[in-house]
Amino acid sequence: MVRLEKLTKTYKTGDQALKAVDLDIPEGQVLALIGPSGAGKSTLIRCLNRLVEPTGGKAWLGETELTSLSQGRLRKARRRIGMIFQEYALVERLTVMENVLSGRLGYVGFWRSFLRRYPQKDVDEAFRLLDRVGLLHMADKRADELSGGQRQRVGICRALIQDPDLLLVDEPTASLDPKTSRQIMRLIVELCQERRLAAIINIHDVALAQMFVQRVIGLEFGSVVFDGAPDGLTPDVLTQIYGEEDWEATIQKDEGRSSEEVEESAW
């Protein structure tokens, strides 16, 4: 589904954010990308929809090679890649409905979008998605009136209405409280399963990642240092990714323990 071949990004300052990353993501797989700040997590997912231009290597989405696309073709490819942001990145002064429908911008012409005359099936889909995330009654509210969790749900709707093949998720829970974080992660994972969507989730909360994903990639200084199932994240592995620290409390506990204890130790 998604294949990276020696994907490299060197910033103008000379910082190597990505060092020849190889990665293969099958259809429908939800993958967590963990690593310390500055490890290149954001750069990696931004290189896929070319919000950041990679400086070397190749990236395939299905049969399309992304790094060599012209501007016009890139726009078409971006429609197939939904993105969810850390600070939600909703257009604050537009309504919830306008924000959701903006996910269709790649499909409708300028004047239709400018006059807010979206095709009826897009409007139907927008209402259906808002209903799915429990925000139907908020459709006409302005985005800046919503709480953090609600905004992130709108962000999810905006990404999904693109009808993407791949979801890029950049720190979806970094600005949310623990309970909302779980709800948002659960929602993202459920929606990906419903639609057989592949997703790359940047996340710095290791316990949360272990709870929800099938596969974890550990990134350090722009290189993949871990690739495996969530229970493969031993203290040794975490030390390798993040550096020396007492990791016992971070790692998800065995099933045998009571849920309260997990709750406590996780946060």
Add this chain to the structure above:
Amino acid sequence: MVTLQKEGVMSWRRRTTGRALLGWFGWLMGVALFMYCWQQISASTTWFFVWDAPRVAEDIWSRATPPRWEYIAKLGRPIWDTLNIATLGTLIALCFAVPVAFLAARNTTPSALFIRPIALLIIVSSRSINSLIWALLLIAIIGPGVFAGIAAIAIRSIGFCAKLLYEAIEEIDETQVEAIVATGASRWQVMAYGIVPQIMPAFAGIAVFRWDINIRESTVLGLVGAGGIGLQLSASLNVLAWPQVSLILLVILAAVVLGEWVSAKIRGAII
């Protein structure tokens, strides 16, 4: 910042002794310069006229009161012209200022090397010349009248509006723009969805603020023959008809107060 260690005590002062003395010397020179300038101005002032000022002012005040109220019948049309000059001038200026602002803003300009300097040049040249001088130039070119006034106000306002607007564009939140780009939107769609909603409050504020300024500026344009109430003002001053002058000043005051009130209302409604 100086930290000194003396007899085991860490003392701290903001400046070293040398720097503190230098600071005091600077102040001394400043005061001396001020005194010198004062003396120069004093020497070239005809103090007789200054001492005479209260008497002359009182004389004019007594001639100007009470205002000649019946003259107001002739002021309706000129004050209407003045308001129109301000409003139309502002609207025309905004039409030009918006594209110039987008060309001048670092994050939206098509070319930072060629087009941005041109846009900045337009802004600077429009801002650097007062609207009264623009009016003088335009009267020479297109003849006296309301149109010259509108053009003068418009040209003067383009730079002002474009400058404030391009600063607003440069301060937008880029992640909102990124999110719209990521959906596969075209360049124009990114502008309409990612940028325009973010600068709308600034735009409304700038437009209303400039309209407010333009009402005041357009009252004096008549002095040079560019239409509006200034025409009556200069005519009355020329024949020393002080009761008419005082009435005109009152009408201008009323118009400006009205403008302030309307712009405060609009600003409150939009932001």
